[in-house]
Amino acid sequence: MKKTIFIISILIFLSLPTPYLSASKPCNRNDEKILFQIKKSLGNPYHLASWQTTLDCCQWYCLKCNKTTGRVVELTIFSGNISGQIPPEVGDLPYLHTLEFHKLTNLTGQIPSSITKLTHLTNLRLSWTNLSGPVPSFLSQLTNLNFLDLSFNSLTGSIPPELAKLTKLVAIRLDRNKLTGNIPESFGTFTGSVPSLYLSHNQLTGDIPKSLGYLNFTWIELSRNQLTGDLSMFFGRNKTIRIADFSRNNFQFNMSGMEFPESLTYLELNHNKIYGSLPATLTGLSLQYLNVSYNRLCGEIPQGGELQKFDNTSYFHNRCLCGSPLSACT
Numbered sequence: 001m002k003k004t005i006f007i008i009s010i011l012i013f014l015s016l017p018t019p020y021l022s023a024s025k026p027c028n029r030n031d032e033k034i035l036f037q038i039k040k041s042l043g044n045p046y047h048l049a050s051w052q053t054t055l056d057c058c059q060w061y062c063l064k065c066n067k068t069t070g071r072v073v074e075l076t077i078f079s080g081n082i083s084g085q086i087p088p089e090v091g092d093l094p095y096l097h098t099l100e101f102h103k104l105t106n107l108t109g110q111i112p113s114s115i116t117k118l119t120h121l122t123n124l125r126l127s128w129t130n131l132s133g134p135v136p137s138f139l140s141q142l143t144n145l146n147f148l149d150l151s152f153n154s155l156t157g158s159i160p161p162e163l164a165k166l167t168k169l170v171a172i173r174l175d176r177n178k179l180t181g182n183i184p185e186s187f188g189t190f191t192g193s194v195p196s197l198y199l200s201h202n203q204l205t206g207d208i209p210k211s212l213g214y215l216n217f218t219w220i221e222l223s224r225n226q227l228t229g230d231l232s233m234f235f236g237r238n239k240t241i242r243i244a245d246f247s248r249n250n251f252q253f254n255m256s257g258m259e260f261p262e263s264l265t266y267l268e269l270n271h272n273k274i275y276g277s278l279p280a281t282l283t284g285l286s287l288q289y290l291n292v293s294y295n296r297l298c299g300e301i302p303q304g305g306e307l308q309k310f311d312n313t314s315y316f317h318n319r320c321l322c323g324s325p326l327s328a329c330t
Contacts, residue, residue, distance in 0.1 A: 025070035027057035034092045035063070035072070041087035047080030064098075071095040078102035085109030086126070091117040097144075100125040107131065111150075116141045125149040127173070132156065135174060140165040149173040151198065159199075161186040169195040175202070175221065182206035183227070188214055200224050200245065208233075216240045223247040223268065231269075232258050239263070247271055247291065255297065260285055270294050278302055278321070290314050297321045 035057055039048050050061040057072070058065035064074035072093050083106035090099060091114030099118065101107055102125055110133035111126060121142050131153040139148065140162035148166065151173040158181030159174060166172075172195045179202040187197070188211020196219035204225040213233025220234065223245045230253040231246055237259050243266040251269075256276035260267075266289045275296040282290075283305030290307070291314050298320040301307055315321055 024058065024065070024067040027065055028070045028072070031065075031070075031072040031093055031095075032057040034089050035060070037089045037092075038075075038087045041089060042082055042084050045080060045082045047077070047082055066095065069095070074098040074100075076100040076102070077104065080104060082107060086112050086131075088112045088114040091115055094118070094120070096121055098123040098125075101129060102126075103128040105130055109133075111136050111139075113138055115139070118142065119144065121145060122168075123147045126153070128152040130154055134158075135160055135163075135177075135179070137162040139163065142166070144168060146170050150177070152176045154178060156180070158182070159184055159187075159204075163187075164189050167191045169193070171196040171198070171219075173198040175200045177202055179204060183209055183212070183222075185209040185211050188212045190215060194218070196220070197222075217244075218263075219243045221245040222249065225249050227251065229253075235260050235264070237261055242266070244268070255279065255292075262286075265289070267291075275319070278307075283307060292321075293317050295319075 035051060039051050048062065058070060062075065062077045063072055065071060066073050073095055075090065075093065075096060076098060078100060082104050085108055086101060096118050097120050099121060107129040109131065111131060116138050122144050124145060127149045132155065134157035135150060135155050137160035143166065145166050146168045148169060155177040159179060161184035164184065164186035170193055175198040181204065183199065183204060188209050194215045194217055197217060198221045200221045200223040202225055204227055207229035208227060210233065216239055217234065218240055219242060227249040229251060231251055232253060234241055234244065235258055239261040240263050241261060242263045245268040247268045248271040250273060252273040254276040255274050256279060258279050259281050262285065264285050265287060267287065268291045270291040271294040273296055277297060277299030278301055280302040283302050285305060287306040290310050293313060293315055294317045297318040300322060301315060
C-alpha cells in the first residue's frame with residue numbers, strides 16, 4: 001500500500017510544470033520598448049493588437065524570440081491593413097535574423113538605412129508593398145543575408161552592383177518593380193553558392209553580362225524586360241540550370257547548335273528574335289514545360305523525348321518551324 005502511494009506521489013510530482021523544464025526567458029525589455037515604438041510608428045494598427053504590456057512580448061503576434069536569451073529574432077508583419085512607412089526603429093532590434101513586411105499594399109516610402117544595423121540578418125523580405133525609391137546599395141552591408149526579396153514593389157533606378165558582395169545569398173528577388181539600366185557585370189562574380197536570380201517584369205536593357213555565363217545557375221528568370229544578347233552561355237552539358245525564363249525580351253542568337261544539361265525541366269524563350277532550328281539535344285531532356293513561340297525559328301521539330309507532348313502554342317508564330325505536333329510550317 002505504501003509502495004503504491006509512493007509511486008502515485010512520484011507520478012503527480014513529475015506531471016507538475018517546473019520553471020526549469022517549461023519556462024523560456026521573458027522578452028528583453030529593450031526589445032519590448034522598441035516594438036512599442038514600431039507599433040506607434042505604424043499607427044497602432046489592429047493587426048498588432050496583441051502587442052500589449054499585459055502579455056510578454058515573446059507571445060505577441062508577428063514575432064519570435066530566442067527562448068534562451070529572450071531577444072527578438074524574427075519580425076514578420078504580413079497581410080494586414082497597415083499604412084505608413086517602414087519604421088527606422090526596426091534597426092534597433094539587434095538580434096533579428098528575419099525581417100519581413102509582406103503584402104502590405106499601403107506601406108510606402110523608401111527602405112530605411114537603419115536596416116544596416118541588423119548585422120545578424122539572414123532573411124530580408126520587403127515584398128508586395130508600395131515601397132518606392134532605389135534598391136539601396138547599403139544592403140550590401142548585410143553580409144550574412146542568404147535571402148533577399150524586394151519583389152512586387154515600385155522600386156526604380158538601376159540595380160546596385162554592390163549586391164554581388166552578398167556572398168551567402170541563395171536567392172535574390174528584384175522582380176516586378178520598375179528597375180532600369182543593365183544587369184551589373186558584378187553579378188557574374190558571386191562566390192560560394194550561385195543565387196537563384198529573379199529580375200523579371202522590370203524595364204532592364206542592354207546585353208546580358210558575359211560574366212554570368214561563368215556561373216552555374218539553378219533558377220533564373222529575366223522575362224518581360226528589354227534585354228539583348230546571346231543566352232547560349234547559360235546552357236551546356238555541364239551546367240546545372242533547371243528552370244529558365246527569358247521570354248518577352250529582345251534576345252537574338254542562333255539556337256541550332258545549343259546543348260542543354262539533363263537538369264533542365266522548364267524553358268521559356270517565347271517572344272524574342274531567336275533564329276536557327278531547334279537542336280536535337282532537346283529530345284534528351286525530361287522537360288515539363290517548353291515555349292519557343294514568337295521567334296524566327298525554322299526547320300523540323302526534332303522527334304523524340306518530350307517535344308511531341310507540347311501543343312501548338314509552344315511552337316507557333318515562328319518563321320518556318322514545322323513537324324509534329326504541327327501539321328504545317330507556321
